Amino acid sequence: MSRYVAGRLVESLVVLVIMSFVIYALIGLMPGDPIDLMIKSDPRLTPEDAARLRAVYGLDKPLTERYLSWAAAALSGDFGNSRLYARPVLDVMPGFLLNTLNLMGISFVISVAIAVPVGIYAALRQQTAADYVINLACFAGISVPIFWLALMLIIVFAVLIPVLPASGVSSIGGGDILDRARHLVLPVITLTVFSVGSYTRFMRAATIEVMRQDYIRTAFAKGADRQRVVVHHALRNAMLPVVTIVALSFGTLFSGALITETMFAYPGMGKLIFDSVMGNDFNMALVTLLFATLVTLLANLGADLAYAWLDPRISYGGGGGRGR
Amino acid sequence: MSALHETARPAARGPRTVWGLLLRRLLGHQLAVGSAAFLVILGCLAILTPVIEAGLGVEANAVDLTQRFAGPTAGHWLGTDELGRDLLARLLYGGQVSLFVGIVAALASAVIGTLIGLPAGYYGGRLDAVLMRLTDGVIALPLLPLLIVLAALDLNKLGLPEALVNDPNVSLYRMIVIISLVGWTTVARLVRGAALSLREREYVLAATAAGAGGMRIMAVHILPNVVSPIIVATTLSVGNVILLESVLSFLGLGIQPPIASWGNMLTGAQELIWSAPVLAFYPGMLIFVTVIAFNFLGDGLQDALDPRAIEG
Amino acid sequence: MSAAPAPSGTSPAAAVAAPLLEVRDLVKHFPIGGGGLFGRRTGTIHAVNGVSLTLAPGETLALVGESGCGKTTVARTIARLYRPDEGTVRFRGRDLAGLKGGALKSARRALQMVFQDPFGSLNPRLPIGAIINEPLKIHRLGTAADRRARVAEVMTQVGLNPRDAERYPHQFSGGQRQRIAIARALALEPELIIADEPLSALDVSIQSQILNLLQDIQAARSLAFLFITHDLAVVDHFADRVAVMYLGHIVESAPRDALFAAPRHPYTRALIDAIPVPGGGKRKLGTATRGDVPSPAAPPSGCPFHPRCPRASDICRTAMPALEAAAGGAETGHLAACHHPLDPGEAP
Numbered sequence: 015m016s017r018y019v020a021g022r023l024v025e026s027l028v029v030l031v032i033m034s035f036v037i038y039a040l041i042g043l044m045p046g047d048p049i050d051l052m053i054k055s056d057p058r059l060t061p062e063d064a065a066r067l068r069a070v071y072g073l074d075k076p077l078t079e080r081y082l083s084w085a086a087a088a089l090s091g092d093f094g095n096s097r098l099y100a101r102p103v104l105d106v107m108p109g110f111l112l113n114t115l116n117l118m119g120i121s122f123v124i125s126v127a128i129a130v131p132v133g134i135y136a137a138l139r140q141q142t143a144a145d146y147v148i149n150l151a152c153f154a155g156i157s158v159p160i161f162w163l164a165l166m167l168i169i170v171f172a173v174l175i176p177v178l179p180a181s182g183v184s185s186i187g188g189g190d191i192l193d194r195a196r197h198l199v200l201p202v203i204t205l206t207v208f209s210v211g212s213y214t215r216f217m218r219a220a221t222i223e224v225m226r227q228d229y230i231r232t233a234f235a236k237g238a239d240r241q242r243v244v245v246h247h248a249l250r251n252a253m254l255p256v257v258t259i260v261a262l263s264f265g266t267l268f269s270g271a272l273i274t275e276t277m278f279a280y281p282g283m284g285k286l287i288f289d290s291v292m293g294n295d296f297n298m299a300l301v302t303l304l305f306a307t308l309v310t311l312l313a314n315l316g317a318d319l320a321y322a323w324l325d326p327r328i329s330y331g332g333g334g335g336r337g338r
Numbered sequence: 339m340s341a342l343h344e345t346a347r348p349a350a351r352g353p354r355t356v357w358g359l360l361l362r363r364l365l366g367h368q369l370a371v372g373s374a375a376f377l378v379i380l381g382c383l384a385i386l387t388p389v390i391e392a393g394l395g396v397e398a399n400a401v402d403l404t405q406r407f408a409g410p411t412a413g414h415w416l417g418t419d420e421l422g423r424d425l426l427a428r429l430l431y432g433g434q435v436s437l438f439v440g441i442v443a444a445l446a447s448a449v450i451g452t453l454i455g456l457p458a459g460y461y462g463g464r465l466d467a468v469l470m471r472l473t474d475g476v477i478a479l480p481l482l483p484l485l486i487v488l489a490a491l492d493l494n495k496l497g498l499p500e501a502l503v504n505d506p507n508v509s510l511y512r513m514i515v516i517i518s519l520v521g522w523t524t525v526a527r528l529v530r531g532a533a534l535s536l537r538e539r540e541y542v543l544a545a546t547a548a549g550a551g552g553m554r555i556m557a558v559h560i561l562p563n564v565v566s567p568i569i570v571a572t573t574l575s576v577g578n579v580i581l582l583e584s585v586l587s588f589l590g591l592g593i594q595p596p597i598a599s600w601g602n603m604l605t606g607a608q609e610l611i612w613s614a615p616v617l618a619f620y621p622g623m624l625i626f627v628t629v630i631a632f633n634f635l636g637d638g639l640q641d642a643l644d645p646r647a648i649e650g
Numbered sequence: 651m652s653a654a655p656a657p658s659g660t661s662p663a664a665a666v667a668a669p670l671l672e673v674r675d676l677v678k679h680f681p682i683g684g685g686g687l688f689g690r691r692t693g694t695i696h697a698v699n700g701v702s703l704t705l706a707p708g709e710t711l712a713l714v715g716e717s718g719c720g721k722t723t724v725a726r727t728i729a730r731l732y733r734p735d736e737g738t739v740r741f742r743g744r745d746l747a748g749l750k751g752g753a754l755k756s757a758r759r760a761l762q763m764v765f766q767d768p769f770g771s772l773n774p775r776l777p778i779g780a781i782i783n784e785p786l787k788i789h790r791l792g793t794a795a796d797r798r799a800r801v802a803e804v805m806t807q808v809g810l811n812p813r814d815a816e817r818y819p820h821q822f823s824g825g826q827r828q829r830i831a832i833a834r835a836l837a838l839e840p841e842l843i844i845a846d847e848p849l850s851a852l853d854v855s856i857q858s859q860i861l862n863l864l865q866d867i868q869a870a871r872s873l874a875f876l877f878i879t880h881d882l883a884v885v886d887h888f889a890d891r892v893a894v895m896y897l898g899h900i901v902e903s904a905p906r907d908a909l910f911a912a913p914r915h916p917y918t919r920a921l922i923d924a925i926p927v928p929g930g931g932k933r934k935l936g937t938a939t940r941g942d943v944p945s946p947a948a949p950p951s952g953c954p955f956h957p958r959c960p961r962a963s964d965i966c967r968t969a970m971p972a973l974e975a976a977a978g979g980a981e982t983g984h985l986a987a988c989h990h991p992l993d994p995g996e997a998p
Binding site (some may be wrong): 025026029032033037040041042043044045046153154156157158159160161162163165166168169173174265266268269272273276287288291292299302303306307309310311314 | 471474475477478479480481482483484486487488490491492495496577581584585588589604607608611612615618619621622623625626629630633634637
């Protein structure tokens with residue numbers, strides 16, 4: 015088992031390194047060379063100045079060389095300065111990261127807290143009106159465009175009935191917990207809608223699948239109390255696919271956070287990525303994109319490991335796994 | 339001769355082929371049927387937009403600054419937008435674009451995914467290991483950030499021909515290309531799994547024993563038996579593609595004006611929330627309804643194709 | 651594995667012709683687990699452990715054994731569906747194991763296979779005409795019209811109505827589907843047909859029909875058959891010679907009558923004794939073998955049959971017996987792999 019884990023970590027690392035090169039190259043292909051930007055802001059710069067500046071910054075060297083010097087600096091902890099914030103990238107990130115963790119974390123907890131019981135409820139009452147309604151609601155949840163939902167929520171709750179703030183993480187001048195909470199309400203709702211719909215469907219499907227199994231029917235035939243059967247047998251086995259799906263949907267959650275933060279001007283990682291890509295802040299864009307990749311990779315790895323650990327039938331690398 | 343000539347059993351009453359069975363089960367699924375009907379209507383409307391435009395005497399791109407933000411009138415059934423353009427016509431054109439991008443990108447993803455998954459599953463071994471690592475790698479990437487970067491690339495720097503870069507439809511092509519580039523993984527895994535199990539079937543062995551090569555077996559024996567799940571997956575992915583395209587267009591990275599897309603119709607609307615909230619409603623509503631329709635349809639297809647029910 | 655000369659248990663008449671199929675020391679193992687970049691092999695299935703046999707043109711060799719003895723693997727390896735790990739498979743004088751591409755393809759024309767599962771061996775999405783036509787198409791024989799005619803011809807020969815060529819497999823019964831599979835095998839006019847338990851999935855009443863069909867076909871075309879089965883009663887009707895397999899080894903090989911009249915290997919004896927007789931009871935009472943068949947992933951040492959053999963002794967536990975002619979067997983081609991072969995008529 016540990017052999018499998020080590021192997022997967024190595025693979026993830028390889029993907030990360032490859033992606034760092036790819037992203038570096040892609041960012042280089044974005045419109046707006048740093049020198050061009052300088053020229054735009056200072057028309058007195060001549061082409062000779064531009065060429066000289068390029069040489070100074072090493073921008074005239076081939077791609078691989080530039081990448082390697084960036085990588086070397088990165089490995090020693092220097093990720094460069096952010097153009098937009100005029101500070102080292104690593105100084106700027108943590109604040110944004112924290113905000114995103116807040117947003118995603120709260121949204122995730124609420125989603126799971128709703129999805130698990132509702133999904134099970136729907137599964138146990140298949141084909142009834144309640145199940146039908148729940149199913150429809152889930153479909154609606156996963157089909158609604160997040161940015162439009164944000165717009166509608168803003169219109170209703172910040173414009174028509176102005177009770178909640180439409181943007182930001184707190185009121186100007188900083189706020190207390192209550193103020194921050196108010197600012198979180200709409201973003202969290204926006205982000206949660208998709209997750210709830212998605213997780214509920216999976217929970218429902220997984221529960222139905224498990225309830226169909228023969229060993230559940232046997233338990234009922236033996237006269238076991240229905241609730242006990244559900245909790246002890248069905249739930250445990252239904253959790254397995256759900257856990258994997260949930261871990262794998264981290265990427266989707268992150269993308270959703272990106273849109274949500276942009277819509278609500280919420281200063282999180284998602285907005286940072288967007289702003290830095292659109293604002294030609296190369297250093298920041300590079301680092302934040304890599305960070306997003308790293309986190310997604312780890313989430314996928316976590317999903318695989320959780321699956322392997324939870325399912326006693328699977329043995330990775332022979333002789334591993336938990337025996338029954 | 340030891341045996342008499344035997345004829346086949348008379349065909350059972352009802353559908354004779356697998357497709358017939360499928361259709362019958364699908365029809366029992368009201369939501370799916372309703373969705374299909376809706377999509378067909380939408381599709382027809384989208385294709386017939388120029389006709390409708392002429393019929394109503396409006397033009398989607400006709401700017402008329404004297405008629406900004408007009409409410410519904412006889413001349414403009416749904417009113418006008420911030421530039422005085424007819425809203426209904428623009429919505430219909432937007433529908434054209436969104437449906438086009440959605441379907442084409444979904445199909446392209448399906449093709450790419452099949453081309454990768456089929457050999458991976460059939461040949462197995464090293465090829466499979468390499469292709470699956472590639473697939474896992476792509477799955478592991480954060481989707482939206484990557485798409486944003488890809489959408490923001492400067493096409494000139496990529497070395498593409500001038501004619502293409504300046505083509506008014508270039509943003510359309512770009513959307514289709516980049517979404518397909520990241521969207522093929524689901525189908526790839528699906529097809530690989532199916533190929534892996536189907537290659538052990540005896541009719542595949544029989545074909546091999548008769549001298550069939552890998553290409554023939556994949557095309558004639560494996561692929562037709564995988565088509566159903568591919569169709570389901572592709573249908574379900576159209577909704578996703580539409581959502582992605584509209585987000586990108588909304589952010590200004592996707593379909594570029596003056597081409598109308600439901601997404602970019604909402605870009606302007608964000609600033610207008612305070613003055614004309616209605617403009618923010620229609621395009622998003624249409625996205626929502628279309629995506630949910632594809633999801634219902636895909637879900638219905640999935641149930642109808644459930645092998646347990648067919649082979650039972 | 652066997653040091654004895656290649657078993658040439660051919661009946662004297664067929665000994666004149668060169669063998670059509672000559673398998674020597676065939677070995678095929680399958681790994682369990684493993685695969686992927688970091689997986690690990692947790693074991694091996696020793697499916698075939700040194701099998702040798704020969705087949706003369708027009709002859710029927712029955713390969714008999716219970717589930718798990720490796721007979722299907724032998725069949726599939728001979729048909730080059732698997733690559734042998736060791737050993738050679740000479741078909742019409744050429745080693746199939748070394749062939750690739752075009753050479754393999756043309757060799758395949760003369761060697762066809764019929765499978766056990768009459769539904770699984772036909773692609774459910776193709777009409778049966780296309781299924782039977784496929785081998786012709788693969789080898790690009792004749793024009794489309796020629797091929798259609800051939801398909802009709804072959805369908806008639808197996809007792810199907812050519813007008814049903816447009817129908818799909820699920821519209822036929824099990825017996826008919828097996829006829830389709832046989833028609834497909836006959837399309838290329840092969841010299842050898844490997845039939846892997848073609849009757850096992852059929853209803854008993856249909857089995858004799860199909861068996862008769864196979865016999866008619868063989869008589870009409872002097873086809874050679876390698877007939878895999880676990881049913882000795884079927885063998886009685888159809889085979890010229892019989893080879894008995896156990897856990898990947900051939901334990902006895904003899905002309906049919908000799909095998910039934912005077913089996914040398916205790917396992918063969920047990921199989922024969924177990925044949926149900928009409929009217930109840932068994933053919934003869936013999937000492938029942940003990941226990942179950944061991945798993946091919948963990949074969950016993952020495953003679954694979956020793957844990958169950960009533961005659962087992964120390965040498966049986968340590969040394970694998972060679973497949974060689976027992977007393978009086980050399981002329982008739984009666985070979986057995988046993989340290990204590992039975993005498994004719996002896997009960998174990």
